[in-house]
Amino acid sequence: MLKRKKVLFVTNSLQKAGSEKYTFEIVKHIDKSLFDVEVLTTADVHINKKFPHVYYFELKKLGIKIHTNLHRPGEIQPQFIHRLPFKKISNYILFRINRYRRSSLYHKRLNKLLSSFDAVILVDALFFHHIKNNLNPNIYFETHLMCHQAQFNRDFKIYEAYDKNSTAYNFVYADEYQLKEIEAQEVRIKNTFGFPLSINVHDLAPVNYNKILEQKEFNIGVFTRINRIKPIDKILEAFEVLKNLNSEVKLKIFGHIQDPDYHQELMEIIKNKGLINHISFEGHAENMLESIKEKNVSLAWIVSIYEYVGYAATELCMNNIPIILDNIDGNNSIKPIDNETSIPPYFYTPSELAKHTHYILSNNKLEELQQLETDKFLSQHDLEKNISHYEQYLLNALKNQEAKIQ
Known part of the structure; x- marks a missing residue:
């Protein structure tokens, strides 16, 4: 019997968001007869009650071992602090504890953990700095890419922490443009593997789309987090045009407000455009499909980069909800070209987003679009099929790593 390979997945958090869902799906469904899997999260999974770490609790239910406390070595209990006679002494000790978090003891603990695995897999290059100084060159390491450089200010470089002189970096990508962005930042790539964002088809709960269409309401849904990383200003512009073409349509924005200042700006824009009665913020959708049925959402507009479709949109398409993409990478390296086909x-x-949406609505093309997208996504994003290819890739990579160090 083959000895199982020990694999550690490293993620920043386990909240209900894209990269966290990606981690959860792989860890849950990867073949446990081949891989002994554990997870390290570098965030405190207990502190955020408004946006809880849902996947932490889901993985715990599955019996997955999760390491969560490596950022807090040498904690002093609060009751001990309260016994100290002077507030200044308390503050000084707290200051020392914060520095201690990055002490040699912390690094020794992290080094020991990472070195106990056959493979360390980082989900999202944004958090490479958390572990870059603790990687053992004899341990196989790869990064799974979760975002695009085009999402961020040009002054911020996703791959700044990666050593440009290294030739040992392995990347698993969902979109080939991610590799181009790595190369543009002069980081050398050793191996790559394409792994589309995937969902277990057995977990799907397809919406009865005919029932939504029977409502005769044209509600467009936007599912996002309200921040400037994926701005929705263009969505508001498009809706203003669409509203002039179809006075009955409404826009429902679902999402956690991460940037209150940006939310306030959006509210001012909506008010100034006279759309206050036609656009509503519905808050965080704990269950997208239930929210769609409750609010009779006929179509979703998705903020996209390089036509890339994230987990939310993938889940919508695989559950019978049609989408149209609002691409926001127009100021970057590729020439913006609208493509309605x-x-x-x-x-x-x-304006083109609005006009095409109006064409779809007014010509009863919604169901046709829904069927085309559902068929495509079911064929390309089936987790059972895609993860089996990834398992074989990872086994081969570990075999090559063993041969290298022998």
Whole structure:
């Protein structure tokens, strides 16, 4: 019997968001007869009650070992602090504890943990700095790419922490443009593997789309987190145009407000455009499909980069909800070209997004678009099929790593 390979997945948090869902799906469904899997999260999974670490508790239910306390070595209990006679002494000790978090003891503990695995797999290059100084060159390491450089200010470089002189970096990507962005930042790539964002088809709960259409309401849904990383200004512009073409349509924005200042700006824009009665913020959708049924959402507009479709949109398509992409990478390296024949259709221009949406609605094309997208996503994003390819890739990579160090 083959000895199972010990694999550690490293993630920043386990909240209900894209990279966290990606980690959860792989860890849950990877073949446990081949891999002994554990998880390290570098965030405190207990402190955020408004946006809880849902996948932490889900993985615990599955019996997955999760390491969560490596950022807090040498903690002093609060009751001990309260016994101290002077507040200044308390503050000084707290200051020393914060520095201690990055002490040699912390690094020794992290080194020991990472070195006990056959493979260390980082989910999202944004958090490479958490572990970059603790990687053992004899341990196989790869990064799974979760975002695009085009999402961020040009002054911020996702791959800044990666050593440009190293030739040992392995990357697993969901979109080939991610590799181009790595190369543009002069980071050398050793091996790559394409792994589409995937969902277990047995977990799907497809919406009865005919029932939504029977409502005769044209509600467009936007599912996002309200921040400037994926701005929705163009969505508001497009909706203003669409509203002039179809006075009955409404826009429902679902998402956790991460940037209150940006939310306030959006509210001012909505008010100034006279759309206050036609656009509503519905808050965080704990269950997208239930929210869609409750609010009779007929179609979703998705903020996209390079036509890339994230987990939320993938889940929508695989559960019978049609989408149209609002691409926001127009100021970057590729020439913006609207494409209404693509599946899903994508647009850089707000007016073209609005006009095509109006065409879909007014010509009863919603169900046709839904069927085309559902068929495509079911064939390309089936987790059972895709993870079996990844398992074989990882086994081969570990075999090559063993041969290298022998």
